[in-house]
Amino acid sequence: MQKRQLGPCVTFFPQPTTLVSTVGIGGAFDVMTASWVSIVSKTPPTLTVSLNRGRLTYEQIRDTGCFVVNMVPAKLAGEADYCGLRSGRDRDKLAVSGLTPVKASRVAAPLIAECPLNVECRLLREVELGEYALVLGEILEIHAVEAAFGEDGGIDAGVFDPLVYLGGIREYWSLGDLAGIAYRDGKRFYAGEQGP
Amino acid sequence: MQKRQLGPCVTFFPQPTTLVSTVGIGGAFDVMTASWVSIVSKTPPTLTVSLNRGRLTYEQIRDTGCFVVNMVPAKLAGEADYCGLRSGRDRDKLAVSGLTPVKASRVAAPLIAECPLNVECRLLREVELGEYALVLGEILEIHAVEAAFGEDGGIDAGVFDPLVYLGGIREYWSLGDLAGIAYRDGKRFYAGEQGP
Numbered sequence: 493m494q495k496r497q498l499g500p501c502v503t504f505f506p507q508p509t510t511l512v513s514t515v516g517i518g519g520a521f522d523v524m525t526a527s528w529v530s531i532v533s534k535t536p537p538t539l540t541v542s543l544n545r546g547r548l549t550y551e552q553i554r555d556t557g558c559f560v561v562n563m564v565p566a567k568l569a570g571e572a573d574y575c576g577l578r579s580g581r582d583r584d585k586l587a588v589s590g591l592t593p594v595k596a597s598r599v600a601a602p603l604i605a606e607c608p609l610n611v612e613c614r615l616l617r618e619v620e621l622g623e624y625a626l627v628l629g630e631i632l633e634i635h636a637v638e639a640a641f642g643e644d645g646g647i648d649a650g651v652f653d654p655l656v657y658l659g660g661i662r663e664y665w666s667l668g669d670l671a672g673i674a675y676r677d678g679k680r681f682y683a684g685e686q687g688p
Numbered sequence: 689m690q691k692r693q694l695g696p697c698v699t700f701f702p703q704p705t706t707l708v709s710t711v712g713i714g715g716a717f718d719v720m721t722a723s724w725v726s727i728v729s730k731t732p733p734t735l736t737v738s739l740n741r742g743r744l745t746y747e748q749i750r751d752t753g754c755f756v757v758n759m760v761p762a763k764l765a766g767e768a769d770y771c772g773l774r775s776g777r778d779r780d781k782l783a784v785s786g787l788t789p790v791k792a793s794r795v796a797a798p799l800i801a802e803c804p805l806n807v808e809c810r811l812l813r814e815v816e817l818g819e820y821a822l823v824l825g826e827i828l829e830i831h832a833v834e835a836a837f838g839e840d841g842g843i844d845a846g847v848f849d850p851l852v853y854l855g856g857i858r859e860y861w862s863l864g865d866l867a868g869i870a871y872r873d874g875k876r877f878y879a880g881e882q883g884p
Contacts, residue, residue, distance in 0.1 A: 493801060494834040497793065500733045500827045503807060504843070505759060506850045506863070507726060508701035530703060530726035531855055532738040535818030537696045540736065542728040563701060566867045573874030578881075588880050597693065605689060611699060619815060619824075622731030628815075631696045638690040647700070647857050654702045655867060656852055659727055661843050662871055667702070668864030671762045671851060675858055678769030684784050685774075 504660035509564040509572055512541055513593065514552035515601045521593045523585055523604065524549045525576030527657035529561060537631035538616065545625050548580045553627055557615045558599035561629070562607035565653045566666040571606075572655065573664070598632040608637035608652045700856035705760040705768055708737055709789065710748035711797045717789045719781055719800065720745045721772030723853035725757060733827035735809065741821050744776040749823055753811045754795035757825070758803035761849045762862040767802075768851065769860070794828040804833035804848045 507527040514522050526549075528542035539561060543550040553559045564572040571589040578585055586593055593602030596612050603610040613629030620626075640651035649667070656665045703723040710718050722745075724738035735757060739746040749755050760768040767785040774781055782789055789798030792808050799806040809825030816822075836847035845863070852861045 493804065495806075495831040496834050496837060498830040498832055501830060502727050502730050502733050503805065503827070503830055503832075504845065504848075504850075505704035505706065505725060505727065505735075505757075505805075506702060506852050508703065510701065528726050528728055529701060530724050530736065530738070531698050531701065532724055532736070532822050533817035533820040534698050535820065537698050538817055539701075540726065540728070540822070542726070561701075569868035570873045570876060573868060573870055573872070574877040575874070577871065577874045583881060588877050608689065609699065609701075610691075621729035621734055621824075624729040624731065626728050626736070628817075631699070634694040634697060634699055635691040636694055636699075638692050641692060649700065649854055649857060649859060649861070652700075654700075654854075656702050656863060657870065658845055658850075661845060662869065663845060663866060664868035664870060664873075665845070666864040666867045667852060668862040670859060671862045672765035672769060672860035673858065674769055674853065674860060675773065676769070677766045677860075678771070678773045680766060681770040681784050685779060 502660055504658040506656045506658060509655040509657045509664060511562040511564055511572060511575055511604050512549055513560045513562060513602050513604055514549050515556055516552045517555050521586060521602050522548055522552060522580035523575050525572050527659060539629050539631060541627045542624050543627060544623055550625055553615055556600055558601045559613050559629060560596055560601045560603055561611040562604040563609035563652060564655045565608055566655045568606060569655055569664045603635060610635040698856055700854040702852045702854060705851040705853045705860060707758040707760055707768060707771060707800050707803060708745050709756045709758060709798050709800055710745050711752055712748045713751050717782060717798050718744055718748060718776035719771050721768045723855060735825050735827060737823045738820050739823060740819055746821055749811055752796055754797045755809050755825060756792055756797045756799055757807040758800040759805035759848060760851045761804055762851045764802060765851055765860045799831060806831040
């Protein structure tokens with residue numbers, strides 16, 4: 493496979509498109525788009541969000557010690573993109589985009605009602621990374637849209653329709669087809685193993 | 689939107705399916721599947737991989753100070769899944785899965801030839817997270833499949849066909865349709881803003 497070297501840059505691994513909702517000391521809500529988001533631990537359940545340290549979202553997380561990471565469904569790509577273009581210092585992004593903040597159960601930051609998955613987090617610690625801060629949040633509670641649960645308790649990811657972001661090339665993509673089941677499909681290679 | 693509370697758990701934000709390739713002190717290569725991967729900074733370009741601290745991959749990264757993060761295309765879902773099921777302590781996963789290690793340009797860890805994007809990293813630091821370690825890697829070089837580049841220099845993400853992993857529900861998904869262009873589609877909300 494012929495390849496081209498790009499040098500050191502930020503690249504386009506598929507990442508989640510999320511809205512990070514926060515609250516300021518005075519009680520005002522804000523929201524911004526983030527795709528540099530990852531689950532990083534089960535012990536305890538923890539996620540990271542990397543934020544530019546000049547962002548209002550970062551200031552509010554430090555001030556109030558909490559935030560909510562909301563999954564963006566594909567149909568809200570435009571709204572999510574808007575929330576990445578403007579700053580909450582200048583605009584009421586929730587009002588302009590029509591997104592609805594609702595009360596969370598464990599933290600003061602709001603859930604975004606239109607998002608099918610909301611993850612309530614408390615600030616655990618942060619790691620400075622040049623102009624960015626890697627914010628580690630302990631997951632305290634998760635809200636998932638009821639319509640996605642089947643009678644057997646299984647979850648239909650199609651109901652969430654999560655929007656994927658490809659950084660570097662700056663494209664939003666929807667999910668296509670189920671391509672495999674983890675912890676199962678790889679077992680077909682066991683037959684080719686030698687030894688015990 | 690009616691929702692169900694799941695309690696604190698690891699959830700299914702879309703994450704990249706990657707193969708992390710490493711080299712041990714003795715020169716033997718290993719590879720494992722990782723989806724807790726994220727770009728986290730541009731200053732300098734940095735990514736994170738969260739690894740269970742008992743993994744051979746983690747041991748080799750600490751021993752040799754480098755690793756490569758390889759993008760898994762949808763057609764290699766089974767091979768990638770296999771590399772998450774077994775340990776390199778017991779098996780030669782590259783040989784069993786038929787994946788080909790090739791020489792990188794800046795680090796001793798190998799690229800995986802069949803992966804359309806390879807990101808060479810040097811270990812910057814790590815953050816302990818219970819049973820896991822969040823490994824921060826400075827991106828030193830990136831190799832991208834030549835066939836994805838158009839005459840205008842643009843990149844066709846469809847050629848990469850990156851495999852998305854939904855943790856929690858343990859499903860691999862391919863990408864579907866282009867759902868939007870970032871830093872552009874949100875501008876349609878500007879007309880609804882008030883004030884300057």
